[in-house]
Amino acid sequence: MCQMVADRVGANVVAGPVEATALGDAMIQARTHGVPSGDLEALRAHVADALLAGRYAPRTQSSGTRAGSERVRS
Secondary structure, three states, X not given: OHHHHHHHHOOOEEEOOOOHHHHHXXXXXXXXXXXXXXXXXXXXXXXXXXXXXXXXXXXXXXXXXXXXXXXXXX
């Protein structure tokens, strides 16, 4: 789905892992106990360093894809 969005919009799409919400919650709880220090941006940097994000670049549309897009629009 992310690749379809990138192709359709013509922009790069970055998709994080499905566990991001749970990990963010765990980081905030750990911060209250002084384990990682820093502000919200520092916590986000820790998470970004620890996890891989999916990156999707728009592909050039083939004539078949363009034709399909035209059918969707009409």
